[in-house]
Amino acid sequence: MAVCIAVIAKENYPLYIRSIPAEHELKFHYTVHTSLDVVDEKVSAMGKALVDQRELYLGLLYPTEDYKVYGYVTNSKVKFVMVVDSSNTALRDNEIRSMFRKLHNSYTDVMCNPFYNPGDRIHSRAFDNMVTSMMVQVC
């Protein structure tokens, strides 16, 4: 299950971060922060190719004992980081991909809102609902 979902801006500051359960929030924030290095590494590795050829889904960034961290980068260099509980082995790669796709769609909907200034924190209720469904459903 997704225990933590974060949206990181291009400048590597968080636009949205949410985690379940709440007591490990600090730990997940730290995890997401450290995973950004891995994201950059992967992006630069692929970065030689044109952006079009670069795949958005980065895959497993790094695993730990308790959980796995997956990454996804949009074309505007906005990163989605998802921390998934390792105990849930039923999660397959394409499921993770679909979750990222949903995230991306919701994020673009948020961007479409003219009252949203890119770079602001995301307060959209629709986005929250989607993330909640993802965190609960995968649970």
Add this chain to the structure above:
Amino acid sequence: MQLASDISKTGVLWLKARVPLPLPGDSPASATERLFLCVETSSSLCVEGLCYRRRVSPSCLLYRLVWPSIEERAPILDSRKNGPCSQGAYCLLEGAQLYLPSPTNYLPKGGKKNKALEKEKHNQGKQISTLTVPENITELCGAKRVGYFGLTQFYVALKLIAAAQSGLPVRVESIKCELPLPRFMALKNDSEIRYSNPVEFHGMKCQIPYVTMEKNSFKRVDDGEKQDTMSPTMSPISSPPSSPSNYQRVPLTYGYGKLRSGMDQIHAAPYEARQLALQQEGPTSGSHGPKPTRRQTSLIRSLSVDREPQESNSNYPDDPWRITEEQREYYINQFKSLQPDLSSFISGSLAKNFFTKSKLTIPELSYIWELSDVDCDGALTLPEFCAAFHLIVARKNGYPLPESLPQTLQPDYLQSAFLKPKRDCALFDSYSESMSVNQQPRDLNRIEKTSIKEKVDLTAPAQDVNIDDKQALKISSVDEAMPKDVCVDTASPKDLNTLKARPRSRSYSNTSLEEAMKRVEEPPTPPPRPQKSHSRASSLDLNKVFQPNAPAAKPGLLPPPPALPPRPFVSQVLHHNTSNDSVSQPKPPGQLPSYGDFRLPEQTDQVSEIELHPQLTRTPSQTEESGSPVKKDLPPSKPIRRKLRPENQIMENQEHSSVSGPSTVPTVKPHAPVQKQSSKQKKAIQTAIRKNKEANAVLARLNSELQQQLKEVHQERIALENQLEQLRPVTVL
């Protein structure tokens, strides 16, 4: 307590009072005095009903209260004719307090008014005795909560009775409709007169301002004198639904006092309501401080809501999410003001600016957008816009925003509701206009007439032909138009369209229209028209000129060279020696001072233009072919028009420099002498001189306009600072 169970059913309640009650018209001899009483028991329940007083013993008075439900009104009435009925439970309530709707208790000393009210109440009490007030009415009018029928509750109750009798649902909102007088059994002419007299006496002949109870709050309440009585009931009406907890014991006097003091405001406010006046906010909010809803109403008014006659919403009185006809028309009008084409979109930025004026917070607006933009495309169609507007209105009225878009606000629902009545109306022409390119000139005319200052970015979809032109700046489109005699008519409108489509050229479109018309009028010129460059400069200057006028314009930012005005002007000037003044005048001068800088940016434009309009290439290569030495500032010319090319380039430079800033040094590019005749050069020089003068005038005008804007911004800033200071001490305290 037993009373509770008794209240729930129709019945009779005996009350034992320790002291005789000062019933009006007290006649101890009458055994069955019918009076209208409210009883507040120790359990704070309020029971209203008829009271039959019966003296049981000298020390004890039993009052029998009868409160029938509506269905059982008949039997009670019948029984009343025969005397006190014996149905229901009997209960002795010790310590029950009886509150009488005595005018003397709750009205400020007002001499005549009191007497009249007293009399009226007495009469009404008698009348009401024949028609017991149902419990829901008493609850709605607030008497149940406060425990007595004060003046305000009395009026409200009467209104509700009238509503119930006329078949409307007994709700607070029904009061706002124009209702006939409630009919009572014993109603006679004299009683009617008595009823109306106090009304007139109070002089409450004002129209009731909006009561922001529901979505219809911003509708005008057209009412006659009958509704004057409801004006004093504003406080209880608005308070029960919105803030029942705030209602206090004293509010009757307070409300009445407010009524009397606020009568003037009430008088003023409704009359002002017809106008889009912000100052309503002052009196209305001032006079009804505890009524936040009214303030919201005035805020709604400040949103420039149309004051249309109230339409009966009896179809959907309960649904705040349903758009009524007047609202829909208003929304459509607002949509048209932003985007004349009703079938097109309103862009996100446009809608954002518009909705921001509603003074809602950004997160709320963001949420409203989320709800209303169902296809999440960043633009609002007409149904989406209406839904968003409706949500904003509801939010301003105090309604919490829904979790999801209500069904009545869904675009497909609104679409079907909209299009049916709208097909026949004159809006159709706006649809048809945007359809065909041929109608573009007309469309442009209308667009320009409707709102010069509005961005018409969204007209681009209807003018896809011009998208390419857009990329090459409007100059190219204009250039394209110029050389093609055949396409003059269509091209000019296309140019105008592109001009209009560009955000900053909206003001320019005026001039472009004139130029287009002149373009059409001009005799067909040979394809090469080098003088078109002049139009570019003029167009740019026009933009500069009109930009300060636009509310959203940023004086500091000058647009890149917009589309050229019709070149034929220049060509005419140069070749035909026609009335240059008339031709060149519409083009804003001001190109002269800044020729030098113009050249470089123009050249890039030229490159793109070349791609699109081979005849109008203004590439730097043209400079090689430049003919006459360029001394004056003329717009860049087409390559074919060699003699004018240098002049055109100079004009380009002038335009660019004018964009960057007023630089009065026309750097003339030295060109190799062309094979053109000197006479034409002289004419060109004269034209350039004239244009320089015009440019100077335009720049002077621009300066004055900018100064004006600066002053306005200063004033706004001062006002905001004042507001901030006013707020600051409040927060500090």
